[in-house]
Amino acid sequence: MTETILAVEGLHKSFGSLNVLRDIDLQIHEGEVVALIGASGSGKSTLLRCVNRLESPTSGTVRFRDKVLTNENVNTIRREIGMVFQRFHLFPHLTALQNITLAPCKVLGLSEQEAERDARELLEQVRLEAKADNFPGELSGGQQQRVAIARALALKPAVLLFDEPTSALDPELVGEVLEVIGELAKQGRTMLIATHEMQFAQEVAHRVVFLHGGEIHEQGTPAELFRNPKQERTQEFLARILNR
Amino acid sequence: MQSLDCDRIDTMEQRLKRNGRIIAWLVCLLFCGQGITFAQNALERVKQKGELTIATDPQYPPFEFMENGVLTGFDVEIGNEIGKELGVKVTFLSLEWAGVLGSLESGKAELIMSGLTITEERKGKGYLFSRPYFLSGQTIARRKGDTSIKSIDDLKGKIASVQTQTTGQFALQKLGVPDDKIIKFDLLQDGLSDTRNGKSDATVADEPALQYILKQGYPELELVGGVFVEENLGIAAWKTAPELRDAVNEALGKIIADGRYAKIYDKWISEPEKAARYKEMFDTLEKVRNAGTVTADSAGSGKSNFWRGALPLLFNGAKLTLFLTFITLTLGIPAGLCLALLRISPLLPLKFLATTYVEIVRGTPLLIQIFIIYFVFPRIGLSFSPIVAGILALSLNAAAYICEIFRAGIESIEAGQMEAARSLGMNYVGAMRWVILPQTLRRVLPPLTNEAVALLKDSSLVSVVGLSELMRVGKDVAANSGEPTPIYLTVASLYLCMTLPLTFLVRRLETKWQPVSQENRVKK
Numbered sequence: 001m002t003e004t005i006l007a008v009e010g011l012h013k014s015f016g017s018l019n020v021l022r023d024i025d026l027q028i029h030e031g032e033v034v035a036l037i038g039a040s041g042s043g044k045s046t047l048l049r050c051v052n053r054l055e056s057p058t059s060g061t062v063r064f065r066d067k068v069l070t071n072e073n074v075n076t077i078r079r080e081i082g083m084v085f086q087r088f089h090l091f092p093h094l095t096a097l098q099n100i101t102l103a104p105c106k107v108l109g110l111s112e113q114e115a116e117r118d119a120r121e122l123l124e125q126v127r128l129e130a131k132a133d134n135f136p137g138e139l140s141g142g143q144q145q146r147v148a149i150a151r152a153l154a155l156k157p158a159v160l161l162f163d164e165p166t167s168a169l170d171p172e173l174v175g176e177v178l179e180v181i182g183e184l185a186k187q188g189r190t191m192l193i194a195t196h197e198m199q200f201a202q203e204v205a206h207r208v209v210f211l212h213g214g215e216i217h218e219q220g221t222p223a224e225l226f227r228n229p230k231q232e233r234t235q236e237f238l239a240r241i242l243n244r
Numbered sequence: 245m246q247s248l249d250c251d252r253i254d255t256m257e258q259r260l261k262r263n264g265r266i267i268a269w270l271v272c273l274l275f276c277g278q279g280i281t282f283a284q285n286a287l288e289r290v291k292q293k294g295e296l297t298i299a300t301d302p303q304y305p306p307f308e309f310m311e312n313g314v315l316t317g318f319d320v321e322i323g324n325e326i327g328k329e330l331g332v333k334v335t336f337l338s339l340e341w342a343g344v345l346g347s348l349e350s351g352k353a354e355l356i357m358s359g360l361t362i363t364e365e366r367k368g369k370g371y372l373f374s375r376p377y378f379l380s381g382q383t384i385a386r387r388k389g390d391t392s393i394k395s396i397d398d399l400k401g402k403i404a405s406v407q408t409q410t411t412g413q414f415a416l417q418k419l420g421v422p423d424d425k426i427i428k429f430d431l432l433q434d435g436l437s438d439t440r441n442g443k444s445d446a447t448v449a450d451e452p453a454l455q456y457i458l459k460q461g462y463p464e465l466e467l468v469g470g471v472f473v474e475e476n477l478g479i480a481a482w483k484t485a486p487e488l489r490d491a492v493n494e495a496l497g498k499i500i501a502d503g504r505y506a507k508i509y510d511k512w513i514s515e516p517e518k519a520a521r522y523k524e525m526f527d528t529l530e531k532v533r534n535a536g537t538v539t540a541d542s543a544g545s546g547k548s549n550f551w552r553g554a555l556p557l558l559f560n561g562a563k564l565t566l567f568l569t570f571i572t573l574t575l576g577i578p579a580g581l582c583l584a585l586l587r588i589s590p591l592l593p594l595k596f597l598a599t600t601y602v603e604i605v606r607g608t609p610l611l612i613q614i615f616i617i618y619f620v621f622p623r624i625g626l627s628f629s630p631i632v633a634g635i636l637a638l639s640l641n642a643a644a645y646i647c648e649i650f651r652a653g654i655e656s657i658e659a660g661q662m663e664a665a666r667s668l669g670m671n672y673v674g675a676m677r678w679v680i681l682p683q684t685l686r687r688v689l690p691p692l693t694n695e696a697v698a699l700l701k702d703s704s705l706v707s708v709v710g711l712s713e714l715m716r717v718g719k720d721v722a723a724n725s726g727e728p729t730p731i732y733l734t735v736a737s738l739y740l741c742m743t744l745p746l747t748f749l750v751r752r753l754e755t756k757w758q759p760v761s762q763e764n765r766v767k768k
Contacts, residue, residue: 054667071471075666075669076669076671078669079666079668081666083666085660087660088658089664090664091661091664091679091683092683093683093757102668103669103670105670106678107668107669107670155669
């Protein structure tokens with residue numbers, strides 16, 4: 001059995017009286033790609049945000065390898081957990097290259113030359129080496145999201161979280177981003193991806209987790225879950241989203 | 245120009261014929277009103293209006309001051325008697341001293357009665373003086389027991405406070421006291437506070453005023469050396485109104501002759517030992533009946549000289565204004581930023597402190613803050629020179645406004661920026677420093693420029709502690725010239741000369757930082 005990188009145990013999250021996540025248990029192993037599916041409002045984003053503690057859980061724990069995340073160690077552990085946001089959140093005052101080198105320089109203390117060399121490699125990987133000196137405002141949405149992926153990779157994280165990475169994109173730009181994520185999967189990266197792209201989930205994920213009403217309703221391999229969903233809710237959801 | 249006006253009147257009349265003659269008449273009046281008034285002399289105009297406007301600075305007891313909300317004093321009562329003689333109602337127009345001096349030229353008032361001393365210099369500027377109606381003189385107020393000051397000569401090498409553009413100031417200048425040793429206040433009382441607080445060594449002003457004010461509330465001060473310059477107070481009219489001046493003289497003569505003057509005098513200036521001197525003065529009044537006559541020529545001469553003298557003064561004032569603004573921004577921007585960071589910080593006590601500070605400073609007038617720092621702090625042992633007090637007050641004030649600019653700027657940055665930075669392992673401080681603040685700076689540039697421009701103009705308020713910045717110099721020069729309009733226009737253009745380059749510079753910066761706004765456009 002490969003090592004467990006992330007373990008979510010008994011996670012509860014409520015905003016006031018609203019229970020957004022209920023009793024979530026989820027483990028992600030080294031090299032595993034897990035797709036998180038479910039309707040809007042089912043708690044996918046909140047779960048991802050609890051995993052790197054952008055939201056602190058109401059109860060329950062998140063463990064990274066053998067360490068439980070706390071307010072004290074979170075800054076260090078976040079280096080190991082890369083995050084890609086739905087709306088990119090690139091730093092608009094910095095060029096593509098500077099967006100990528102900022103954290104390695106300021107957080108890891110890398111020299112500028114070192115960070116820049118790594119960053120150019122990453123830009124090549126997302127096929128944007130020509131856009132190194134452009135500002136985010138000068139890039140298309142798909143290009144911005146690819147820079148954001150490179151930025152998340154710059155700290156060499158052990159796991160990557162994707163929060164609906166293509167939902168804010170024009171349809172014709174979705175492909176280029178999925179392609180990059182697919183390549184990362186092939187490289188054996190550990191990833192937790194919240195997504196509405198069922199086709200994509202089916203192709204790249206080792207495991208698919210269906211979230212409904214803040215609870216994990218069903219999970220399994222893409223083959224099991226997509227071809228033969230056991231739960232009624234899962235069937236309903238898939239029917240709705242696949243016939244769209 | 246004239247024919248054009250007539251054409252307009254004609255067409256208006258034609259159009260309005262059906263509406264009757266009255267409206268046409270009104271229109272005529274509107275266009276010709278100017279001509280009609282010029283046809284009359286000033287005295288006739290006053291009588292026609294039935295109202296005589298007298299400008300006065302109501303902070304000068306016992307001559308003119310507010311008592312229980314009512315303007316009263318020696319000048320006020322004499323002025324009312326003059327109105328009775330002329331058969332018109334008297335309206336007193338309360339202005340600052342500099343405004344009083346400019347009120348005749350601008351036509352705001354017909355007369356000045358404000359403890360005004362008759363001087364050759366003022367006559368040359370276009371003031372027509374009545375016969376003297378009060379014998380006054382300059383004397384010195386010192387801290388009790390300060391024996392280093394016994395006479396006016398002892399003030400050489402010391403710091404003396406005066407009310408700006410008064411004969412006290414002129415007397416010190418004549419004595420050769422350098423300008424930076426003469427601290428000029430809008431209010432005589434502020435000058436006295438300055439001496440009491442030990443910043444000035446003495447205050448020089450009219451003897452009757454000092455007598456009265458010291459009795460009212462400066463037990464720490466005393467008069468010394470007696471009157472060192474005797475002066476006559478006069479009522480001033482403008483050079484275009486000799487008839488009015490003559491009528492005032494006639495009225496004064498009657499008031500003095502029938503004993504009304506003596507009654508008013510006793511009421512306000514109760515010093516029996518002086519009575520003999522005033523008897524003497526009444527006698528001389530007749531002899532100097534025509535004092536103050538001035539020809540248009542002598543008023544006009546030396547005009548180019550005057551500008552030659554005034555411009556360097558104004559430039560120096562502008563320099564001080566720029567200096568104050570620059571230093572204040574240098575101190576106020578970092579201070580404001582720190583306050584803003586405290587205001588948004590999760591630490592409640594700090595947040596509360598910063599919020600309280602901002603609310604208090606924003607909610608009270610800057611003028612009062614300057615007063616407190618300069619006049620009140622010395623009483624608890626914190627004494628600042630005028631320049632330091634001015635900079636301190638302006639900076640503390642600006643910091644509160646700049647804090648709010650930064651706070652709004654920081655809060656306008658999308659929450660996602662902070663989250664992205666934190667998700668990359670930066671701590672709060674790092675995220676602020678590398679991600680949030682660089683973007684905030686670009687966004688707050690326009691409101692910050694606004695604040696800088698406002699500050700440049702607000703810096704004029706520090707003149708109350710005697711700093712000769714541009715506005716104060718402008719007022720002084722204007723008061724001195726008797727014709728404030730061109731001076732004030734010059735002052736306004738000097739302010740523009742300072743603000744326009746500033747806004748231009750910032751626009752260049754904004755263009756340079758364009759990428760940020762492009763980002764906003766793409767995201768919509």
